[in-house]
Amino acid sequence: MENMAEKQLEALLQQFKELTRVYRDAVSHSGVSENVFWIWYSLILFDDEYSQQDLSNIWSLAKQTVNNIITQMVHNKYVILELVPDSRNRKIIRLTDRGRQYGASIVKPIFEAEKRVLQRIDPGELVACTTALTKFTSILKEEIDEG
Numbered sequence: 001m002e003n004m005a006e007k008q009l010e011a012l013l014q015q016f017k018e019l020t021r022v023y024r025d026a027v028s029h030s031g032v033s034e035n036v037f038w039i040w041y042s043l044i045l046f047d048d049e050y051s052q053q054d055l056s057n058i059w060s061l062a063k064q065t066v067n068n069i070i071t072q073m074v075h076n077k078y079v080i081l082e083l084v085p086d087s088r089n090r091k092i093i094r095l096t097d098r099g100r101q102y103g104a105s106i107v108k109p110i111f112e113a114e115k116r117v118l119q120r121i122d123p124g125e126l127v128a129c130t131t132a133l134t135k136f137t138s139i140l141k142e143e144i145d146e147g
Contacts, residue, residue, distance in 0.1 A: 012136070023110075026109075026110050026113070027110070029109075030106045030109070030110070031106070032106055035059070035061055035065055035069060036069050037106060037107070037110075038059045038061075039055055039059070039066065039069050039070070039073075040103040040106050040107050041107050041110075041111075042055055042058060042059070043079070043093060043095055043099075043103055044095075044100070044103040044104055044106075044107045044108075044111075045107060045111060049092045049093075050092065050093050051084075051090050051091060051092060051093065052066045052067055052070055052091070052093070053090075055070075055093075070093060073093075073099065076098075076099075076102075077096055077098055077099070078095065078096060078098060078099030078102055078103065079093050079094060079095055079096060079099050080093075080094050080096060081093060081094070082094050
């Protein structure tokens with residue numbers, strides 16, 4: 001039984017690595033680094049307001065990495081930083097029209113491919129996959145934190 005579980009773990013980890021490789025290859029055609037891509041992905045596709053701290057947390061990136069990316073985006077006039085009222089120094093990242101256009105050119109081809117994938121996979125399978133992956137991640141974190 002343990003051997004079967006080890007084979008399943010190996011298969012799961014191999015799929016994680018393969019998925020990472022697929023995204024890495026796709027992003028390499030966009031002309032930006034992976035970290036820059038995921039920041040653009042959030043700003044273009046997710047309908048929410050983000051600070052640099054939010055993006056750092058969402059993508060598990062170092063604060064300094066996000067700060068460097070956003071600083072460059074401000075320099076290129078792709079975003080502006082807007083101070084949140086009644087906060088110490090929290091700033092929301094706002095896309096400029098130039099940034100929205102540029103960011104979309106980077107993100108859209110991959111997002112369109114993702115949408116086509118979603119049309120080809122049964123919704124029940126997606127739910128099962130997400131549920132299982134969430135559970136695996138949560139339990140693994142518990143085991144590592146306790147161990």
